[in-house]
Amino acid sequence: MNNLDAVFAALADPTRRAILTMLLEDDMAVTDVAEPFEMSLAAISKHLTVLANAGLIAQEKRGRVKWCKLDPDALRAASVWMQGFGQFEPVNLDAFERFLEAELPDTARD
Amino acid sequence: MNNLDAVFAALADPTRRAILTMLLEDDMAVTDVAEPFEMSLAAISKHLTVLANAGLIAQEKRGRVKWCKLDPDALRAASVWMQGFGQFEPVNLDAFERFLEAELPDTARD
DNA sequence: CGCATATTCAACCAAACAGTTGACCATTGT
DNA sequence: ACAATGGTCAACTGTTTGGTTGAATATGCG
Numbered sequence: 001m002n003n004l005d006a007v008f009a010a011l012a013d014p015t016r017r018a019i020l021t022m023l024l025e026d027d028m029a030v031t032d033v034a035e036p037f038e039m040s041l042a043a044i045s046k047h048l049t050v051l052a053n054a055g056l057i058a059q060e061k062r063g064r065v066k067w068c069k070l071d072p073d074a075l076r077a078a079s080v081w082m083q084g085f086g087q088f089e090p091v092n093l094d095a096f097e098r099f100l101e102a103e104l105p106d107t108a109r110d
Numbered sequence: 111m112n113n114l115d116a117v118f119a120a121l122a123d124p125t126r127r128a129i130l131t132m133l134l135e136d137d138m139a140v141t142d143v144a145e146p147f148e149m150s151l152a153a154i155s156k157h158l159t160v161l162a163n164a165g166l167i168a169q170e171k172r173g174r175v176k177w178c179k180l181d182p183d184a185l186r187a188a189s190v191w192m193q194g195f196g197q198f199e200p201v202n203l204d205a206f207e208r209f210l211e212a213e214l215p216d217t218a219r220d
Numbered sequence: 221c222g223c224a225t226a227t228t229c230a231a232c233c234a235a236a237c238a239g240t241t242g243a244c245c246a247t248t249g250t
Numbered sequence: 251a252c253a254a255t256g257g258t259c260a261a262c263t264g265t266t267t268g269g270t271t272g273a274a275t276a277t278g279c280g
Binding site: 009013015039040042043046047050061063064065 | 267268269270271276277278
């Protein structure tokens with residue numbers, strides 16, 4: 001699986017995109033990442049593995065806690081790929097904000 | 111399936127990305143899109159349907175030929191999403207976090 | 221030590237996916 | 251009319267995915 005395959009496949013899941021959005025604000029432990037979602041910890045653990053395999057996050061174990069942090073390099077690579085398909089407007093943060101709102105899991109906003 | 115789901119899922123397949131790259135050069139008929147690949151025409155037809163459902167291409171039938179052309183709008187949306195992650199440098203992280211604080215209050219989502 | 225916490229593993233399941241083949245329209249050319 | 255061309259549909263297959271549960275492995279704490 002080439003890297004773009006893994007990156008785009010990882011991004012194709014709304015749970016994983018929500019996780020990335022959460023990690024944008026701060027590094028988090030696996031359990032805390034899982035908290036707002038209505039699925040098992042094991043499921044979130046798998047999602048985090050997918051994100052890590054795609055290079056989108058890095059995980060570091062300290063003690064019994066595994067910390068997850070965003071690693072935007074892979075996203076940057078995918079973004080570069082997409083730039084080839086047209087001149088996109090400079091980053092539109094208003095649009096980004098709308099995406100964030102749409103992406104956050106309900107329980108993460110309450 | 112929200113649109114970002116469909117766009118990223120469509121981009122996760124190397125055959126589909128190759129098709130997009132081909133369409134970057136010129137509009138093409140389905141048969142011509144299929145020609146360089148070592149898989150059946152039906153398989154390529156399915157890939158094109160996936161791309162069309164994601165909004166990445168438009169298809170127009172003229173006579174018995176169905177023309178496929180790139181439609182970068184969906185790519186632009188995905189690109190905006192990704193640039194939100196990929197663009198900032200560590201130095202800008204604090205500012206971006208403040209942006210999130212200011213633009214995404216918990217109460218502003220409904 | 222013994223118990224609670226953090227996380228993963230293993231086995232399983234249902235649904236989706238990527239591909240095949242062969243039949244089936246629809247359109248064009250002779 | 252008929253054959254060839256362009257493309258999709260339907261049914262089937264094997265693999266992947268996203269989720270579950272329960273057991274297992276570490277680590278930290280009283």
